Amino acid sequence: MDHFRYLDHRLHCEQVPLDQIAASVGTPFYCYSQATLERHFDVFHNAFAGVEHLICYSVKANSSLAVLDTLARRGSGFDIVSGGELERVRRVGCPGSRVVFSGVGKSSAEIQAALEHEVLMFNVESQGELMRINALAGRMGLKAPIALRINPDVDPATHPYISTGLKRNKFGIPHTQAAELYRLAAGLEHVRPIGLDCHIGSQLTTLEPFVDALKRVKRLLVELRREGIPIRYLDLGGGLGIPYDSQQIPPHPERYAEALLHELQGLEVVLILEPGRVIVGNAGVLVARVEYVKQGEEKRFIITDAGMNDLIRPALYDAHHAILPVTRRFDREEILADVVGPICESADFLARDRMIPEFLAGELLAVRSAGAYGFTMSSNYNSRPRAAEVMVRQDRFAVVRPRETIQQLLEHEILFS
């Protein structure tokens, strides 16, 4: 459930009409509903109420400080993958004890910063990284808490670019090599293996792959404990999908929790989860204005002021995002069209060959489900300033990140002669 709906034929975010925000902020802009964020977090968190757990929201999905702050106040911890994300969670006052550090290529500077912030654990993805953490922690006179990220070789049945738990993916340590590496870690002076981690992919729409992966890592966890390696934290990553259209409805977080908890019965662990998309995806929309409507020989193009630099998901993953008129009119016909941006690439589309309501030049449209991997993946391609970000709470809204200016884009560039 989210808080985007029509009232008097105007699409609202909570109690604020999106056209009102557009009039004040300009377009394109991302708009986030704080009530939806809170609700999604609470539903997810409560689903695991039966066990000791920590929700570490995955910052990469949407790293806006206003979003992180909203979730931190709700009790969320964070899953980070860079020094930049570490700085963001510090800015919202999150203690290291609620932060896990994931990622396949952590630099020395990033590891050092995370050690200084005393993160809960490093999710280690290779022997090289393990040795690097051991050396850096040694230099600082510390013992770094670690988990190994296991690649369980399970097919998440999602888009190949966002599947991570298969043998051919760069992620994690093959489950066949994991026990050996844990033994090595247990013998190192400056790391302390306390956890086991696994993340198999994103936008999963069925529960089986999660359960299959859990079965694999559970066996390993039991084996490690038998050998005297005291694994306390089990991090099952993120990945639960959201409904982008009415075709594929992923399981509700309560069903997801039930399936995991069923598998975990009798196993004393502190469960960590790293949801991203399921918390923010449907808490955000991208609002754009139609610049032109062009009738090609084969099809109609709705040309908007938002492009693939603002929302790359359709271009990169052929992702489906619903397109809604910000003002509902009953004389609108449904037409077959491409909704495209101003960028000089044929992959610059928000929707392709889609039956959508007819739009006129100058009208506003909302791209739904854009809260996750929308702004965070946006770029300055074609020297376009990144969109503004707005957050709504009930009948109030605030710009939480102003639209970039062309001046800002150019200010660090230097001529060379």
Ligand code: LLP
């Ligand atoms: N934990 C780890 C280690 C991850 O790599 C990810 C996402 C998550 C948690 C959060 O996954 P989520 O709950 O959001 O599915 N840009 C792509 C998605 C990339 C996901 C990367 N890793 C997209 O727009 O679909």
